[in-house]
Every structure is written in structure tokens, then in C-alpha cells.
Amino acid sequence: LLNLFAIAANLFGRMDMAKILSVTGVIALIQLIGLAVFMQIMLDGFELQMKISSCKKGIFSRINPVKSKAKVKKLLAFLCLIIWVMVLFINLSVFGGVWDWVAIVLSKPRTFGSINFTLGNIVFFIAIVYGAAKLQKSVPLLFGEEKITFDESSGHKSSKVALVRLVIIIIGVLLAVSASGLPMDKLTVVLGAFGVGIGLGMQNIVNNFVSGIILIFEKPFRIGDYVELADKKGKVRDIGIRSSKLLTPQGSEVIIPNGDLLSGRLVNWTLSNDYIKTELLFKVSADVDLKELEKLIGDVIEQMDSAIKKLPPEVLLNSIAADVMEIKVLAWISSIYVEADFKSVFLQQMLIKMRDAGLKIM
Structure with a gap:
């Protein structure tokens, strides 16, 4: 674009302006290519540093590498654009005038009411x-x-x-x-x-x-x-x-x-602390021996890693129907995050143990 302006200036006999525009256009193109290469080198270096830091559990292991690279790319592009425009204005011999004008605009006193x-x-x-x-x-x-x-x-x-x-x-x-x-x-x-x-x-x-x-x-x-x-x-x-x-x-x-x-x-x-008391409910036949059932429950919970061994479980008779008893089990576990898994594993093991012992679950 600057070369086109240089040709136009040459046609109108403005030789000095044509020379300035032509040289500035070539320098601007070379600088643009150089800044693009510089930005790519910096991005590659940043990506390599992120991988090294992630392997060493450094600060870059705690951030999203894709978003971080995109933000760094935008920042480098913005800085390169500023540098390119500044050098362009310097080559066109207008940087001083533009700088002075911006300084005057920013420093000019203004009034809003009494402020x-x-x-x-x-x-x-x-x-x-x-x-x-x-x-x-x-x-x-x-x-x-x-x-x-x-x-x-x-x-x-x-x-x-x-x-x-x-x-x-x-x-x-x-x-x-x-x-x-x-x-x-x-x-x-x-x-x-x-x-x-x-x-x-x-x-x-x-x-x-x-x-x-x-x-x-x-x-x-x-x-x-x-x-x-x-x-x-x-x-x-x-x-x-x-x-x-x-x-x-x-x-x-x-x-x-x-x-x-x-x-x-x-x-x-x-x-x-992270300990919580979880509650489990299930129904068994009214013919089941409660002592035997309580021992069976204690054995199952004792084998589970998430159960707190020093706090024994409580086995309570919650309700009685015609031929059904509802059993409530209160057990302490290590964390609320394992509660769902604890209940699932407990019920699975109880189902297997009760079938082996000939106890009927309702």
C-alpha cells in the first residue's frame, strides 16, 4: 500500500515523499516478517516451558495450557503491533508529532462541574x-x-x-x-x-x-x-x-x-474432621436371627477399608411388619466422598453373605 502511494507521489513529482514511502514500505514488510518469526519463537519457547513445568509440578501444571497459550499469543500480537506501528511512524517522520498530540490530549485540564x-x-x-x-x-x-x-x-x-x-x-x-x-x-x-x-x-x-x-x-x-x-x-x-x-x-x-x-x-x-455417620436401611424376613444378622453385618463392615474400625457400627431394629423386619445400620466412615461407594459395596456383600448363610432378604 505504501509503495502504491510512493508511485502516486512520484507521478506528481514529489520525489522525496515517494522515496520515504517506498523505503518505509520495504522496512515495514521486513519488520512484519521479523515480528511474526519472533512471536512464533516466543510461543514455542512458552509451550516448551509449560511442558517442563508440568513435568516438575510447577506453576504451569495448575493452569490450562490451551487457554494460557491463546492469551500469551494475543498479548504478543498486541505488543508486536504496537512496535510495528511505532517504527512505521518513526520512518514516516510523524512519530514525534503524534506523540506530542497524544500527550497534549491526555494532559489537557478538563472540567466536569466543580471537578x-x-x-x-x-x-x-x-x-x-x-x-x-x-x-x-x-x-x-x-x-x-x-x-x-x-x-x-x-x-x-x-x-x-x-x-x-x-x-x-x-x-x-x-x-x-x-x-x-x-x-x-x-x-x-x-x-x-x-x-x-x-x-x-x-x-x-x-x-x-x-x-x-x-x-x-x-x-x-x-x-x-x-x-x-x-x-x-x-x-x-x-x-x-x-x-x-x-x-x-x-x-x-x-x-x-x-x-x-x-x-x-x-x-x-x-x-x-472428615468422619461421618452414614445410614443404611434394608428389610429381612421376620424369621431371621438378629444376633446372627448383627454378627454378619459387623464382619462385612470390618472388611471395608472406608469404615472406621475404632467406632463399631450400630444395628437397630427400625420397624416390624407381618413377616418383615426393617433393619437400620449406622456406621462411621472416613469421608463423605466415599459414602455412595460404601453403601453400594456394603449392600452387595450383605446380599452375598446372607444368601450363603441361608438368610432371606426382602
Whole structure:
């Protein structure tokens, strides 16, 4: 395109301009190819580093390699574009003029009512807030937090991540306000307007934010705990400032406002320890000897790895019908995550043992 402009300038007798445009076009093309090669080399190096770090269980083992590579590619493309445009303007001898014009636009004092500001201050304000928001999302990676999955192997995590996120957000807001150049007397006006907004329609947002701060310091649950709130139950995957995430046994993620977690009736199954007492019901014939059945149940539970051996099971007669007895078994197991598997294995073993012993199950 620049060469076409150079030909047009040559036709109109503008030889110097034609020469500048022609040379700039060739340099721009060479630079474009060089930046493309540079970006590909950096991407290959980043991908290699991710594989090495994943093998050593480093920081890149805790992130999605596909998404990370895509984000790095966008970042490199953006930086290469800026470099290419800057060199293009320099070769066209217009970089100084453009730079001065941008500086004048950003630094020119402007007035909105009684508030004085500049576009540069607004740019700094947005950049700091955006950077703080991105940084607080990356805190789990910096602290070595692994991705929470719905199995017993995912341990408990402390709430230090949420606390650091809160500190980053507060520091980011303070730095952004300082960079905006807004005087403190004007800031009180803004806070007053903000208070009116809270009174009109932001109660829930502020309530969830304050509740998040209380959850961080009170610690009714940790990341990795199994909790139950009303009809929602699952493993705590993340504790945020406004809301928290639960990973359900079905694999879905439930986002719950912190206000509901603080004000609702929350059941934490794994706060002090992971032991739980599970309940099993089955029916047998009324002719079955209860002593023999109790011994059989004890033998089956004793052989199961997930059962707590030092806490013996309770075998209770729950109800009696004409020729049927309902038996309730209360047994302590190691974790709520093995409850479904424990019940399945127990009933299978009981079915086999009772058939071998000639006991009739109803």
C-alpha cells in the first residue's frame, strides 16, 4: 500500500515523499516478517516451558495450557503491533508529532462541574483497576493452589487466597483514586453519591461484599470443605469477595452469594474432621436371627477399608411388619466422598453373605 502511494507521489513529482514511502514500505514488510518469526519463537519457547513445568509440578501444571497459550499469543500480537506501528511512524517522520498530540490530549485540564481532571488520569485509573482485577484472579496460581476436584484427594485450602485478593483490591482502588487526581474533598462527594446508590439499589452487592470479608476472617468453611446450604451441597471450590463457588457431585458449579452463605443455615461436613455417620436401611424376613444378622453385618463392615474400625457400627431394629423386619445400620466412615461407594459395596456383600448363610432378604 505504501509503495502504491510512493508511485502516486512520484507521478506528481514529489520525489522525496515517494522515496520515504517506498523505503518505509520495504522496512515495514521486513519488520512484519521479523515480528511474526519472533512471536512464533516466543510461543514455542512458552509451550516448551509449560511442558517442563508440568513435568516438575510447577506453576504451569495448575493452569490450562490451551487457554494460557491463546492469551500469551494475543498479548504478543498486541505488543508486536504496537512496535510495528511505532517504527512505521518513526520512518514516516510523524512519530514525534503524534506523540506530542497524544500527550497534549491526555494532559489537557478538563472540567466536569466543580471537578477538574485529565484524560491521562482517567487512563491511569482504568489501567490500575483493570490490573488489580486481573492480578487478584491469578492469586491462587501464585500461592500454589491446585484446582479443586470432587474427590477425596483434593485437600483443604486456607482462606489466605481470599484475604490476599481483598488486600490487592483495596490497594488497587486506593492507587487508582490517587492516580485519578481527585481531591479528597471531592472524593467525599463521590462517596456520598455512592451511598445514595447503595440506598437505592446496591444493598445486595454491598451485603455480599461485607459478608465475603466476614467469611474470610470468621472461616466457617475452607476451600475444599463439603458444605450444604438448603438444597445446594458440594465442595467449596473458591471463596470470592462477592460470591463463592461450589462443585457439586454431578460436576456442575454453583455460584452462591456470600450473603446467603453467612445468613443461611450452613452445614459443614468436613470442618473439624472428615468422619461421618452414614445410614443404611434394608428389610429381612421376620424369621431371621438378629444376633446372627448383627454378627454378619459387623464382619462385612470390618472388611471395608472406608469404615472406621475404632467406632463399631450400630444395628437397630427400625420397624416390624407381618413377616418383615426393617433393619437400620449406622456406621462411621472416613469421608463423605466415599459414602455412595460404601453403601453400594456394603449392600452387595450383605446380599452375598446372607444368601450363603441361608438368610432371606426382602
